[in-house]
Amino acid sequence: MKRVHLEMTKMRVTAIAAGVALAMSLAACGGGGGDGDGDGGDNATPEFNAGVNKVYNPSDKKGGTLKMANDADFDSLDPGDTYYGYSWNFVRNYTRSLVTFKSAPGEKSNELVPDLAESLGEASPDAKTWTYKLREGIKYEDGTPVKSEDVKYAVARSLDKDILVNGPTYFNDFLDLKGYAGPYKDKDKTMKKFTAVETPDDRTIIFHLIKPFSGFDYLAMLPSTAPVPAAKDTGTKYKEHVLSTGPYMFASNELEKRFTLTRNKYYDPKSDPDTGRKALPDEITVDLNVNQEDIDQRLQSGDLDVAISGLGVLAETRATILQDPDQKKFSDTADQARLWFTSFDNSVKPFDNIHCRKAVMYATDHEGYLRAYGGSSGGQIATNMMPPLIPGYKKIDLYEFESKPNGDIDKAKDELKQCGQPDGFTTNISYRTERAAEKATAEALQQSLDKVGIKTELKPYPQDDYGKIYAGNVAFSTKNKLGLRVYGWGADWNDGFGFLSQIVDSRVIRPAGNTNFNVNDPEIDALLDKALSTLDTKEREGLWAEIDQKVMEGAYYLPGVDAKQLLYRPERLTNVFITNAYNMYDYTTLGVQK
Amino acid sequence: MTAPLETTGKSAKAPPEATLQGASKKAIQGRSLGQIAWMRLKRDKVALVGGAVVVFLILVAVFAPLIVKLLAHPPNEFHYDQVNEATSLPINEPGGISGDFWFGVEPVNGRDLFSRTVYGAQVSLLIAFLATLLSVIIGTVMGVIAGYFGGWVDAVISRLMDIFLAFPLLLFALALAGAMPDEVAGLQGYWLRVVVIVFIIGFFNWPYIGRIVRGQTLSLREREFVDAARSLGGRSGYILAKELLPNLAAPILVYSTLLIPTNILFEAALSFLSVGVPAPTATWGGMLSDATHWYKVDPWFMFPPGLAIFITVLAFNLFGDGLRDAIDPRGR
Numbered sequence: 001m002k003r004v005h006l007e008m009t010k011m012r013v014t015a016i017a018a019g020v021a022l023a024m025s026l027a028a029c030g031g032g033g034g035d036g037d038g039d040g041g042d043n044a045t046p047e048f049n050a051g052v053n054k055v056y057n058p059s060d061k062k063g064g065t066l067k068m069a070n071d072a073d074f075d076s077l078d079p080g081d082t083y084y085g086y087s088w089n090f091v092r093n094y095t096r097s098l099v100t101f102k103s104a105p106g107e108k109s110n111e112l113v114p115d116l117a118e119s120l121g122e123a124s125p126d127a128k129t130w131t132y133k134l135r136e137g138i139k140y141e142d143g144t145p146v147k148s149e150d151v152k153y154a155v156a157r158s159l160d161k162d163i164l165v166n167g168p169t170y171f172n173d174f175l176d177l178k179g180y181a182g183p184y185k186d187k188d189k190t191m192k193k194f195t196a197v198e199t200p201d202d203r204t205i206i207f208h209l210i211k212p213f214s215g216f217d218y219l220a221m222l223p224s225t226a227p228v229p230a231a232k233d234t235g236t237k238y239k240e241h242v243l244s245t246g247p248y249m250f251a252s253n254e255l256e257k258r259f260t261l262t263r264n265k266y267y268d269p270k271s272d273p274d275t276g277r278k279a280l281p282d283e284i285t286v287d288l289n290v291n292q293e294d295i296d297q298r299l300q301s302g303d304l305d306v307a308i309s310g311l312g313v314l315a316e317t318r319a320t321i322l323q324d325p326d327q328k329k330f331s332d333t334a335d336q337a338r339l340w341f342t343s344f345d346n347s348v349k350p351f352d353n354i355h356c357r358k359a360v361m362y363a364t365d366h367e368g369y370l371r372a373y374g375g376s377s378g379g380q381i382a383t384n385m386m387p388p389l390i391p392g393y394k395k396i397d398l399y400e401f402e403s404k405p406n407g408d409i410d411k412a413k414d415e416l417k418q419c420g421q422p423d424g425f426t427t428n429i430s431y432r433t434e435r436a437a438e439k440a441t442a443e444a445l446q447q448s449l450d451k452v453g454i455k456t457e458l459k460p461y462p463q464d465d466y467g468k469i470y471a472g473n474v475a476f477s478t479k480n481k482l483g484l485r486v487y488g489w490g491a492d493w494n495d496g497f498g499f500l501s502q503i504v505d506s507r508v509i510r511p512a513g514n515t516n517f518n519v520n521d522p523e524i525d526a527l528l529d530k531a532l533s534t535l536d537t538k539e540r541e542g543l544w545a546e547i548d549q550k551v552m553e554g555a556y557y558l559p560g561v562d563a564k565q566l567l568y569r570p571e572r573l574t575n576v577f578i579t580n581a582y583n584m585y586d587y588t589t590l591g592v593q594k
Numbered sequence: 595m596t597a598p599l600e601t602t603g604k605s606a607k608a609p610p611e612a613t614l615q616g617a618s619k620k621a622i623q624g625r626s627l628g629q630i631a632w633m634r635l636k637r638d639k640v641a642l643v644g645g646a647v648v649v650f651l652i653l654v655a656v657f658a659p660l661i662v663k664l665l666a667h668p669p670n671e672f673h674y675d676q677v678n679e680a681t682s683l684p685i686n687e688p689g690g691i692s693g694d695f696w697f698g699v700e701p702v703n704g705r706d707l708f709s710r711t712v713y714g715a716q717v718s719l720l721i722a723f724l725a726t727l728l729s730v731i732i733g734t735v736m737g738v739i740a741g742y743f744g745g746w747v748d749a750v751i752s753r754l755m756d757i758f759l760a761f762p763l764l765l766f767a768l769a770l771a772g773a774m775p776d777e778v779a780g781l782q783g784y785w786l787r788v789v790v791i792v793f794i795i796g797f798f799n800w801p802y803i804g805r806i807v808r809g810q811t812l813s814l815r816e817r818e819f820v821d822a823a824r825s826l827g828g829r830s831g832y833i834l835a836k837e838l839l840p841n842l843a844a845p846i847l848v849y850s851t852l853l854i855p856t857n858i859l860f861e862a863a864l865s866f867l868s869v870g871v872p873a874p875t876a877t878w879g880g881m882l883s884d885a886t887h888w889y890k891v892d893p894w895f896m897f898p899p900g901l902a903i904f905i906t907v908l909a910f911n912l913f914g915d916g917l918r919d920a921i922d923p924r925g926r
Contacts, residue, residue, distance in 0.1 A: 315682050317890070446670075458873050
């Protein structure tokens, strides 16, 4: 008995020893920075900010599924009805607009390059007429050819802000419409009355503007120029299956749950030499309405590749990542051309009186505002509207935010006396329910304003309808006395016009789906117009600062935080870099290692 | 005669009234239901502990403002010095607990969790009690009418109860709380929300009490004392009020006590889903909702509200169970 036992033990020990030796040798075989057997290049070593201003883990290897998740739902997958930055980034996977931002790291990503068109626009000497020629042989996912008339139709339908509520209003503002209101109102799909856009042949499209605009290529970049065949347009239902011209097409779309893109066999990479798209994955899946903590967790566990909203990880996740060097190497930090701020509603008394608004400007604890967004790792205290990234930025601090970061109670009380409310007043603060930082902001505002007698009640509303039904709906905001509305804004493109116009131009104010929550000043409008026709760059940039100054003088908005964010970069991603155009990872170049 | 039985806990059989343990050598006298129940209850240690906790919680809820004023910081006051600026986490480990902040502080704003938990007791118990009261009033009235009059009256009321029981309460609460206007009947903000929540929980939970009362009434109305009263000329109203209700008091009390924890959980669920009492008022459910954001880096934040709900619900359940067993140990 004993001897057998001993032998068994010896065998067991030998087996274990062998096993250990085997394991150790396998471990030695494994690569340095990553697990995969780097097909298509060495595995790069992950490090902090490896995806900033350079491509991390470059690759040309095709294949795999890119898994993305959204903590809410898209405002719309319809390129003519969407306004979120991440949506404009992602939409390039399934549509092509006339021109687009180059997919490259660093400064190059602010460059516009031709996509559907052969080259950037050809302008008339007075910058009021712009001509584009479409490339040959572009087809939709069903093989039908793309015609210039389809681009004309796409722009036409996007004009109707009653049907397609969300998108920008640049075409409404710049085209010489002569009263044309889009094919839903006009009911003529041949668009005879839409003389502002001409299509003399199947490949040429000419835009006639009502005022000069030297930056019209930025409008040609908009997803609203992605072609839509009139015969296949289904209005508000078009978002359920958008006809693709890009490298991917919709394979499935479970509304509010998830959608899947697969390769569009009619996309010809040879027809796309300039943009830098790589179309590496075979499939892209996007889960919708996923809890934000889940997203952060799945990113870190490798179950998810990208958090599509591009706003970075939650404050608490950021805290863990930044403190742990083993996690920090998988992250990239980015300054954003984004401002977190709170808007007044001048139609809600007593905010019709500028002194009551100034009282709030003085009473706010700006440090508290910053802490709501994660303190110094979330950004810095903003003193005026334009973020520092925008060329022409000038620091304007009319209310001493920097010298008095916790507010100036005495000045606030003085302003209250001047507006006839010496003991304070009551109002409501609205914010987007899903955004923990906005809830924290609302609570911080409530605490600071209470110190001067301004009593507030908090009113959360869902994020995807915040603009359409709630805070951005003029009637709703007035009726529900949303005197203060917590919000944020990122530049449509990195210049003063791209940041300011949609939030300070009174002419973009509409009954619902607003982005300009409060500014209605003809002098500001006039300055905006002047800047558009000023061809000298330095002079134009000076005008943006002047507009910023006027907005601050009018106390229309309460600036909060110039934003920074932390993006998590899972190990298996290839070709990762931050595009300055959208201040998040470029979604047309990402690939996955298997 | 058999020797008096030792009784321990809830599973013991009840001895005949006249031979209850503890009776001295005095002349045997009949004991009221209340006295008997109290003696049974006294023996049930678990229920007594539950009861003591319940009393303690009620005191905490009632005296919340005083407790917080004397011992801690105002519940909505921010304390940035307690929170790390860059990570938003409490500076003291774990969870910000210190001599000054017994339960720690909330991330980002440094609010005192002790104060918020104590005030949370006020909201939870206030709403639960009021809602239960509403259910009891409606349930008793409907149950007694159904049980006493029988016939088509009973049929109608019973069907009503079925309908109310089938109602998807949480969905309705979500919809109503979300669609509420700012001001109704002169109430707004905090109190409007409280009233609406009390109404939703109380109004839709009445069948729970209603069925019990109906059952009790059905059995009681056949008893001799009712016949006696009727034969003496007592009208229905008199019988209902003076004969039946007093006998219903006990079961109503028991089932109310058991209903309260359900209502506490319900209010916590509504707060958790952000349709309960609005921020920044401290509610246990609301605190839990916020705490789930931080569980990975500050798990302690979940403990004060989570434990508070757990202990409260457990205490009420244990006490209610003990009460039920004391009053009617055979009926389960």
